[in-house]
Amino acid sequence: MSYIKLKVSIAALLFVGLLSSFVHLQNKPTFFLIGDSTVKNGQDDGQRKGPTGLWGWGHYIWEYMDTSRIKVENDALGGTSSRTFRNNPKLWATVLPKIKAGDYLIIQFGTNDASPVVDSTRARGTIRGNGEETQEVDNYLTKQHEVVHSYGWYIRQFVIEAKAKGATVIVCPPVPKNSWTNGKVHRNADSYGKWVAEAAQQSGAYYIDLNKLICDQYDAEGEDKVKATYYGTDATHTIEAGARVATANVIKGIKSIPELKLNDYLLNK
Numbered sequence: 001m002s003y004i005k006l007k008v009s010i011a012a013l014l015f016v017g018l019l020s021s022f023v024h025l026q027n028k029p030t031f032f033l034i035g036d037s038t039v040k041n042g043q044d045d046g047q048r049k050g051p052t053g054l055w056g057w058g059h060y061i062w063e064y065m066d067t068s069r070i071k072v073e074n075d076a077l078g079g080t081s082s083r084t085f086r087n088n089p090k091l092w093a094t095v096l097p098k099i100k101a102g103d104y105l106i107i108q109f110g111t112n113d114a115s116p117v118v119d120s121t122r123a124r125g126t127i128r129g130n131g132e133e134t135q136e137v138d139n140y141l142t143k144q145h146e147v148v149h150s151y152g153w154y155i156r157q158f159v160i161e162a163k164a165k166g167a168t169v170i171v172c173p174p175v176p177k178n179s180w181t182n183g184k185v186h187r188n189a190d191s192y193g194k195w196v197a198e199a200a201q202q203s204g205a206y207y208i209d210l211n212k213l214i215c216d217q218y219d220a221e222g223e224d225k226v227k228a229t230y231y232g233t234d235a236t237h238t239i240e241a242g243a244r245v246a247t248a249n250v251i252k253g254i255k256s257i258p259e260l261k262l263n264d265y266l267l268n269k
Helices: 003-027 057-064 082-087 092-098 151-164 192-203 210-221 223-229 240-255 261-265
Strands: 030-035 071-074 104-108 135-139 144-148 168-172
Touching: 030 057, 030 092, 057 071, 057 240, 082 151, 092 151, 104 151, 151 168, 151 192, 168 192, 168 240, 168 261, 192 210, 210 223, 210 240, 240 261
Parallel strands: 030 071, 030 104, 104 168
Antiparallel strands: 135 144
């Protein structure tokens, strides 16, 4: 083989290799996360550097994933509810088109859904429950007439639309707050936990009872330790240690569902 032919052959092999790598990257599934500030706080930079910064659990998910085989994209936004994340044209409307067959989506809303349905500041509340009831309102922020649905209805729409794109969907209830009575952390099994579990079953999503998993750990560790170790300036947002507890419990929940193919992308399964 001549020197020129050898160079051409090597160049061709390199091109094929690069093309294969590009196709692999393009076909690599994505693990999407949507939710509120307990999933991604602020600009996802801790707001303040150091151990007292505020973090959402989605920040640490990538540490558990084989990112050479799956991409992690945290599209959560602080201050949102299931209603506002869906209605804001810069949020769900930009995430959904990116979802393709073979991708994964995890959803966690509820912390802000308990806000008023009608107010002049955030207009983010949803109707409590998982029913089909609606409330027509004049949204003071968007200046639009709006039909507001139940919390569960919004969750179901996320699931239905993502599954229609070929994604596997997981839903979680809101994580607990640093709120206690007689040494036991408050749970949401009779409210948002119940409604989101129903919505998951109705829409064909996997369900991880993240609230229960974290609450069980909190109760075992005790109120004093949890307050001193996992929270900073308020009862809703965790510092790094608290966010890592939530992340670990998300992974625990994923592992508890053997048929969930997302397990195949976990490190140290």
